[in-house]
Amino acid sequence: MLAWTVDHSSPSHLSLREVPDPVPGPHDAVIQVLAFAPNHGDLEALPGLPDGMIPGWDAAGVVVAEALDGTGPRLGQVVASLGVDSAWAQRRLVTAESVGVAPDGADPNLTSVVPVAATSALRGLRRLGPLLGRRVLVLGGTSAVGLFAVQLAARSGAEVVATTRNRAARRRLVELGAREVIAAPSDLGQDVSGVLDLLGGSHLVEAFARLAPGGTLVALGHAAGQGERFGYGALFGDAGRHDRSLTTFFLGAETGLGPDMAWLATEIHEGRLDPVVVAVRPWQELPDAFAAGAGRTHGKVVLTVG
Ligand SMILES: NC(=O)c1ccc[n+]([C@@H]2O[C@H](COP(=O)([O-])OP(=O)(O)OC[C@H]3O[C@@H](n4cnc5c(N)ncnc54)[C@H](OP(=O)(O)O)[C@@H]3O)[C@@H](O)[C@H]2O)c1
Incomplete structure (x- = not known):
């Protein structure tokens, strides 16, 4: 062959x-x-x-x-x-x-x-728990995994916020189900209950800071190719920041x-x-x-x- x-x-x-x-x-x-x-x-x-x-x-x-x-x-x-x-x-x-x-x-x-793109999106989102009525951030919305995650989260009843650095891609993300499209987590208005992260690096650190109490960030992808540095206080649980969690994901272990x-x-x-x-x-x-x-x-x- x-x-x-x-x-x-x-x-x-x-x-x-x-x-x-x-x-x-x-x-x-x-x-x-x-x-x-x-x-x-x-x-x-x-x-x-x-x-x-x-x-x-x-x-x-x-x-x-x-x-x-x-x-x-x-x-x-x-x-x-x-x-x-x-x-x-x-x-x-x-x-x-x-x-x-x-x-x-x-x-x-x-x-x-x-196999990889759609299935990773589905399994990654499941880690966030029930999505109905929750505000969820797809960090790296235009990645292959992100394009499926936006659709699946919206289908599950989430209020989806997606990120892209590319202004021209914003309309596409809205068509797929994003309620809001922003450039970075620093642009978030309200906090979010869950984050599916395809980027890592400073994006992950910023997004973790915007998690509501009880929220989860799933570190699925690392497209930004940067390390993560959490400043002192980033992992405090007081002042409405309690019970936030960060979890890793690997499709090969599913x-x-x-x-x-x-x-x-x-x-x-x-x-x-x-x-x-x-x-x-x-x-x-x-x-x-x-x-x-x-x-x-x-x-x-x-x-x-x-
Ligand atoms: N853990 C697992 O089992 C698993 C499974 C599947 C995929 N992954 C990982 O998930 C990630 C996404 O994979 P993919 O194939 O879906 O990716 P992809 O299609 O290559 O997309 C990467 C996206 O990331 C954004 N991006 C790239 N560099 C960036 C930077 N420096 N800062 C901000 N945004 C940046 C770009 O969006 P804009 O240009 O629109 O901003 C681009 O659309 C990869 O790291 C991949 O290895 C992991």
Whole structure:
């Protein structure tokens, strides 16, 4: 089969070449990959991966061989699949735990955005507890995770405030469900009950200062690439600042993702969740898509696999 493999002799760190087909174990089904949508993290990780490895965390495809032990998706089903590698290839091994089954007729291009971006948004928001009637800050609203978080939080009944440094992106965030769009937490009027943070750094520190008593900040992303420095008093609990908490998040440590990925794929298929796809390109154009910022655009770039 053909696969993109890590090749540090190439400026893109990638080359498309013939590799052996993956050999399934008893729990593995095989999917024919039809589309994948690179993440910011995929791009960041490339220079540190070993030569010859097939990268890529998420892919959507159709099951072409079921697992011998009878577990996992069925022949012909379209699935969203999540893993730590091997997505950018014509075929990929999947298990019952690593896939969400999409509804019949689901578009693989749109399904491919589910595994990392949409699922992280859903699981991160759950850490904030019930959202109905609560004011929630999505810090980094235009990140891929943020664009889903804004929609899902608004759907859950939250009053969503989102941040972006980019004035032109404000309208898009309002269309997706943000009640208010600001440049930074320092622009907040009222305090918030929860924060989903995709930025980290000084943004996290500022947002933590604006948490209402009992509020939680979920540190999910670190796109700003800065450290966090809390000044003396930042963690005091008096003067209406009691019971605030800060928690970290890692999608790779989350379990039982299959039903959530299936639900997200259904919401996208039935038009209730915008997949935020900004471009669809043939997979041969992967390095060009990266050069053009596929992992950096406001929305997902999908590569279709022939
Ligand atoms: N913990 C986990 O399991 C997990 C899972 C998924 C993702 N992540 C992390 O979550 C973060 C977001 O990922 P993604 O793929 O959704 O990101 P992305 O699409 O690359 O978006 C990053 C966004 O951050 C904003 N930004 C970048 N640098 C900034 C800075 N210096 N100051 C303020 N804003 C800045 C930009 O928004 P504007 O230009 O509009 O301001 C941009 O839209 C990443 O750190 C990623 O590694 C973690």
